[in-house]
Amino acid sequence: MKNSKLTSPEKLARLKGKLLKQRQKQRPIITVCAGTACVACGCVPLTAAFREALKENGLEDKIEIRTTGCHGFCERGPLVVLQPEGIFYQQVKPADAKSIIEQTIQNGELVEKLLYRDPQTKQVLTHEKDIPFYSKQMRLIFGMNGHMDPTSIHDYIALGGYAALARSFLEMQPEDIIEEVKKSGLRGRGGGGFLTGKKWATCRKAPGEPKYIICNADEGDPGAFMDRSLLEGNPHAVVEGMIIGAYAIGSHDGYVYVRHEYPLAVKNLNIAIEAAREFGLLGENIFSSGFDFDIKVSRGGGAFVCGESTALMASLEGKIGEPRAKYIHTVTSGLWGKPSTLNNVETWANVPMIIEKGADEYAKVGTEGSKGTKVFALTGKVNNTGLVEVPMGMTLREIVFDIGGGIIENRPFKAVQTGGPSGGCLPESALDMPVDFDTLTEIGSMMGSGGLIVMDNLTCMVDLAKYFIHFLQEESCGKCTPCREGLRQLHHMLEKVTRGEGGVEILDDIERLCMVMENASLCALGSSAPNPVMSTLKYFRNEYLAHLEEQRCPAGVCKDLITYSVIEENCTGCVVCKRACPVDAIEGEKKEVHKINSDICTRCGICLAVCKFDAIFVE
Amino acid sequence: MQLSIDGKSVTAQTGEYILQVAQRNGIEIPALCHHPAVEPSGACRLCMVEITHADWGGWKGLVTACLYPVQEGLIVSTANEKVRKVRAGVLDLLLARCPESELIQNLSRQYGIEKTSFIPRPEPDLCILCGLCVRICEKIGASAISTIGRGIDKIVSVPYETEENYACIGCLACATICPTGEITFTQDEQTRSIWGRNFELVYCEDCGIAIGTPEQLKHYSERSGLDMSYFTKCDRCRNREAAARFARITF
Amino acid sequence: MTLPQAPLQNILDKHPHDESSLIMLLQDVQEAYRYLPPEILVEIAKTLNVPKAKVFGVATFYKAFSMEPRGETEIKVCCGTACHVRGSTLIMDEFKRTLGVEEGGTTEDGKFTLEAVNCVGTCAMAPVIVVKDVYHGHMTVNKLGKLLKSLNPKKAKTTGAKAS
Ligand SMILES: Cc1cc2nc3c(=O)[nH]c(=O)nc-3n(C[C@H](O)[C@H](O)[C@H](O)COP(=O)(O)O)c2cc1C
Ligand code: SF4
Ligand code: SF4
Ligand code: SF4
Ligand code: SF4
Ligand code: FES
Ligand code: FES
Ligand code: FES
Secondary structure, three states, X not given: OHHHOOOOHHHHHHHHHHHHHHHHHHOOXXXXXXXXXXXXXXXXXXXXXXXXXXXXXXXXXXXXXXXXXXXXXXXXXXXXXXXXXXXXXXXXXXXXXXXXXXXHHHHOOOOHXXXXXXXXXXXXXXXXXXXXXXXXXXXXXXHHHHHOOOOOHHHHHHOOOOHHHHHHHHHOOHHHHHHHHHHHOOEOOOOOOOEHHHHHHHHHHOOOOOOEEEEEEOOOOOOOOXXXXXXXXXXXXXXXXXXXXXXXXXXXXEEEEEOOOOHXXXXXXXXXXXXXXXXXXXXXXXXXXXXXXXXXXXXXXXXHHHHOHHHXXXXXXXXXXXXXXXXXXXXXXXXXXXXXXXEEHHHHHHHHHHHHHOHHHXXXXXXXXOEOEEEEEEEEOEOXXXXXXXXXXXXXXXXXXXXXXXXXXXXXXXXXXXXXXXXXXXXXXXXXXXXXXXXXXXXXXOOOOOXXXXXXXXXXXXXXXXXXXXXXXXXXXXXXXXXXXXXXXXHHHHHHHHOOOOOOOHXXXXXXXXXXXXXXXXXXXXXXXXXHHHHHHHHOHHHHHHHHXXXXXXXXXXXXXXXXXXXXXXXXOOOHHHHHOOOOOEEOOOOOOOEEOOOOOOOOOHHHHHOOOOXXXXX | OEEEEOOEEEEOOOOOEHHHHHHHOOXXXXXXXXXXXXXXXXXXXXXXXXXXXXHHOOOEEEEEXXXXXXXXXXXXEOOOHHHHHHXXXXXXXXXXXXOOOHHHHHHHHHOOOXXXXXXXXXXXXXXXXXXXXXXXXXXXXXXXXXXXXXXXXXXXXXXXXXXXXXXXXXXXXXXXXXXXXXXOEEEOOOXXXXXXXXXXXXXXXXXXXXXXXXXXXXXXXXXXXXXXXXXXXXXXXXXXXXXXXXXXXXX | OOOOOHHHHHHHHHOOOOHHHHHHHHHHHHHHHOOOOHHHHHHHHHHHOOOHHHHHHHHHHOOOOOOOOOOOEEEEEEOOHHHHHOOHHHHHHHHHHHHOOOXXXXXXXXXXXXXXXXXXXXXXXXXXXXXXXXXXXXXXXXXXXHHHHHHOXXXXXOOOOOOO
């Protein structure tokens, strides 16, 4: 395999031509999503079943099975898409493999029960592109996922991969690349929204050698998984972006810092890097240009704070992941005190597209201040959970209701949380706001990593604020006083609120403490930690007041303020709840109304879940 | 270069930090995790000051004086209302952490806090996690201690398990630098004890006072490249001897 | 207790011997031994020429590492945001109650370690738990009891660990 090196851009182009021809020949392809969620609901036995069925029908050589990264619509997994037609089957079981092959592949008939039925219109839809979940999206970054095997560099090249790299080396000087990225208006997708081109320019000019470039794949937001899916499903896009960046900045050493719980991402990334080396796209003398660059993959140790730039660099150096003051920026003095550029996974994945399409074309998508698309992890109490990619500036309403299909069981919408633990909760009145960096910050939240968690009337906003503060308390590095001590106290205070204690005055104490943390913390973990609290206080103060003044949790969540009881009229005396109760808190004879003893009840919710007659009442 | 601190125009050198310049000019800023012998770290957050600049279009913000590099034309307020409020908040939190620390009690009092408004830590010690001990041990000791754990559970300690795992040389630098007196040691004629470990003592050849532990002197010798024979006398006797030698040469 | 040295040697051979390898080394040790035995930490400190105190500092800072042996089966309850709003607290509480351990704790018989983890990437199935790399979605307190039974069929209801 030594001669597989692509020593020039022309060789890359020739290889692409050859691969495309092959692809044409092989045609029908069964794509099986092998993203994390689809694996979790059984795509591995499904793939085996397909192979089996192909063999039975003597089709192994005529039809290809391709396992891909996440298609985004995890809610309906395991997903199967038949290409080139784009026939979309959902929730496919191994037992269905046979009928798909026999009916659709061989006879051109659709398997009706596997097609997607729009819950609103009841319409049955055949093609991926017609499904509202997809049709409203703009899948510029994620689109490729569904069309390639992430472990195959051939697939990536056939789809136009590494063309941008060839273009950079062939037609552009490092300065031109930086200029192009500046002109595109690309802003960092890791949270802060910092202008990528500007960062690169400063790093390029900074004195000191060597220079490092780093990809931040720590993805610490406890409710987001798009960086993971990108690395798992399309690692070459990130690698290509990094090579282009390295060339532009003048760096020869790259690092990817991956969250420790992402073994598949690490595996696929390493396969991609290995393949890129083999093809001469990484390593020495790339495209015979004399430019050297290579990438090392580093697994994180499990600390949210290590997503922060200086802590991440400390961790790469093998140290405790404590941040340091950034009055001198990491672009000037970062990893081992050298100029370093850190960008998020999605930021790097945007780069090839900018170079390939040109900055002007790229910048046509998005808003004045935020260009391009953004991937969100749309989750919570929404019908279509999954990864969605939309142009910047789309409204939250479109994302939640058109793409997300609205709230589960048509319950009322209450809030949407953006930006993870450093972000904020936005109420219904914000639904028509365009989603971009500046708007979200203005209304008291932030883009953050792109987690988008939808909440309904059964979510308690005080409990949610407490949840984030608890998370941050566990993750605070403990270096500085306001964050370490402040989070502990803030958590105490919120616990009091969820117990209905402390009176209304406690809200002033909370606000005062938040002010101190915001102003005095060393890093953004501490200084933005008040956001979930302050935003819920701003938009949902009434809920805090209900806890404090009436000792009532309107959403029925806070265990100290709720009681479980039996609605006598509904209870049939079926004994199901009595049997299910783990602590024997329910009394009652067969066919008689049951009764819950609140002194024993641990508010575990089992009886509510098992009762078939809606006879359990929570207040 | 020139900058202004609390309305006073002061001179500073590139590479200096606000705290140094303020201290030189007699302007007091409380600073708990700062010591001239070690690198600044910015952990205690007590030295917050407000900065702005004529060219910043009205932007102002709080920074830590111990870490913010001076620049021409910088305008610093070290004690305005906002600064005092934030510092008071930090002290209130520290007082909840270490209610028994006299140092923190005294500082808090200066900011009008007699008792913490927060919930005091159960079973408090005197450690404010300023990290000075770890930094000084790294610099002149033997890198024998480290922070262990993270967040609210963080402590300063020697490695776990047996004594032979300790690299501590008994130099007492950590105990000397600790601002709150959390690190304690004992010493009598024969032994010095710190971090749960007992050390023998070496005495000055001339006057007989204790000059350190054998481990400590060996460490100094290795670090400095000076022969062990250099470390047989205490500083005073060595100086006296040197002075005598000097006198012989010149007169 | 003496520990097998073979895995350690393999691990040491795999990485360059400098400070920046420390975290990766610890990860491999954690995987091989299911915890970080102190004597191995001392060995690593020597090999990498990093102060022992620092190695302990790093080992106790990151969540991926534990200083005590973890249970044979790790039960990971996703406490990510999406799972939280869909009720992971109830699941966690019930595990704590039935196993009699706190978050991060290991049962006395060394069978189970209960762990809270962040988003495992399958929010569509929230609330999710992961046991032996198998994902269990749409968890309810009800399903949990059945699952535990299937994992631990022999364990009598009232007794704890067998003396060993
Ligand atoms: C506590 C904390 C956690 C962070 N976690 C992440 C993360 O998981 N992933 C990420 O890309 N950026 C994270 N960031 C932001 C990074 O510090 C940094 O701004 C970003 O990686 C820069 O890349 P970008 O310009 O491409 O956005 C975090 C910041 C803070 C303060
Ligand atoms: S703000 Fe929190 S996470 Fe950041 S340095 Fe301070 S203690 Fe550590
Ligand atoms: S909520 Fe749980 S503990 Fe309370 S009565 Fe129902 S089943 Fe029993
Ligand atoms: S006494 Fe021990 S722990 Fe303290 S500074 Fe000296 S060597 Fe370090
Ligand atoms: S022991 Fe003393 S010097 Fe060390 S961190 Fe605690 S207070 Fe600071
Ligand atoms: S994992 Fe298959 S659609 Fe997301
Ligand atoms: S002295 Fe500046 S932060 Fe402690
Ligand atoms: S939050 Fe639990 S799987 Fe995402």
